[in-house]
Amino acid sequence: MSITHIVLFQFKAGLAAEVIQDVCERMIALKDNCVHPTSQKPYIKSASGGKDNSPEGIQHGITHAFVMEFTCAADRDYYVKSDLTHLGFVKSLDGLIEKAQVIDFSDKVL
Numbered sequence: 639m640s641i642t643h644i645v646l647f648q649f650k651a652g653l654a655a656e657v658i659q660d661v662c663e664r665m666i667a668l669k670d671n672c673v674h675p676t677s678q679k680p681y682i683k684s685a686s687g688g689k690d691n692s693p694e695g696i697q698h699g700i701t702h703a704f705v706m707e708f709t710c711a712a713d714r715d716y717y718v719k720s721d722l723t724h725l726g727f728v729k730s731l732d733g734l735i736e737k738a739q740v741i742d743f744s745d746k747v748l
Contacts, residue, residue: 639744641714643706648699648737661734664727665704672723683707699737
């Protein structure tokens, strides 16, 4: 069963637009840069994301959202716990992120 992985960021105040742009591009590039240890091929089914543009006004500081889709929980678990490319990306966020939220779900599992 596929897993949708949603990541929400609030960047620290005062960051240059170029820094935020770089983080966003690198986040989306994880789809191609994260390689499965067995197949040696990218294993993230899809990745998208960008800057908030909701008119609702209930973002509570969140400014950017990213959605990744994995074929199965095992792939998501590898990504979160073991993938050195992903873990290196997370480490590169030190000092840049004020708040991060993550939610994962399987479609129609209620």
